[in-house]
Amino acid sequence: MRPTALFVLLLTLFVLGCSTGPDEQAMATEPGDPGTEVDESDLIRSYDQIPIAPAEPTVVHTDEEWREILSGDQYHILRDHGTEPPYSGELLDNDQPGVYRCAGCDHALFSSQSKYDSGTGWPSYYEPIDDDAVGTAEDHSLGTFRVEVHCGQCAGHLGHVFPDGPAPTGLRYCINSLAMTFDAED
Numbered sequence: 001m002r003p004t005a006l007f008v009l010l011l012t013l014f015v016l017g018c019s020t021g022p023d024e025q026a027m028a029t030e031p032g033d034p035g036t037e038v039d040e041s042d043l044i045r046s047y048d049q050i051p052i053a054p055a056e057p058t059v060v061h062t063d064e065e066w067r068e069i070l071s072g073d074q075y076h077i078l079r080d081h082g083t084e085p086p087y088s089g090e091l092l093d094n095d096q097p098g099v100y101r102c103a104g105c106d107h108a109l110f111s112s113q114s115k116y117d118s119g120t121g122w123p124s125y126y127e128p129i130d131d132d133a134v135g136t137a138e139d140h141s142l143g144t145f146r147v148e149v150h151c152g153q154c155a156g157h158l159g160h161v162f163p164d165g166p167a168p169t170g171l172r173y174c175i176n177s178l179a180m181t182f183d184a185e186d
C-alpha cells in the first residue's frame, strides 16, 4: 500500500472511530449514581449546545522550546494537532483514582471521576476537572465539523468533544493519551 493511501485509511479510521458514539455496553456502565434518574432533556445532544471558548494561553514557548520539552510523539499531538492510533494509549484503561494533567505544562485537565469507557479507543471523560481546565475551538478539518479541545493553560491540542456522552453532561471528551500525564491519588 502506498504511504498516501495508508495515511488516508488511518485518517478515515480515526474520524469514524472518534465519531462513533458509546456502544451499548459502555452506556450500561456509565458513571454516576446508578440510583439517580437522569432527565435526557438536561443532557447536551447537539453541537450548537457545546460552548466554543478558546483558551488564552498563559504558558507560552517558542516552537524550539516545545520540541525540547516534549517527546516527538507528544509534540505531534499537542503542537501539531495530531492523533494517536485508537487503543494505543497507555492511559486508555487506567482506572486508578487521580488527576489527568497536560503533558506540556502540567495543567490539571480531567479527574478520574469523570472517566468512562466510551468504546472508541481513546481515554474519554464526561467533563473537565474545572472551568479553566480546557478551551474549545471550531475544527473544520477533514471535511467535517468537530469541536477541538485544548489545554486551558498552554493551548496544546488534546482531542475533541462530542455531544454523545453519558450523564450528567451528555458530553464525550475524546482525548489523546499521549497529551496527558497521570497523577495517582495517594
Ligand SMILES: [Zn+2]
Residues within 6 Å of the ligand: 102, 103, 104, 105, 106, 107, 151, 152, 153, 154, 155, 156
Ligand atoms: Zn498545557
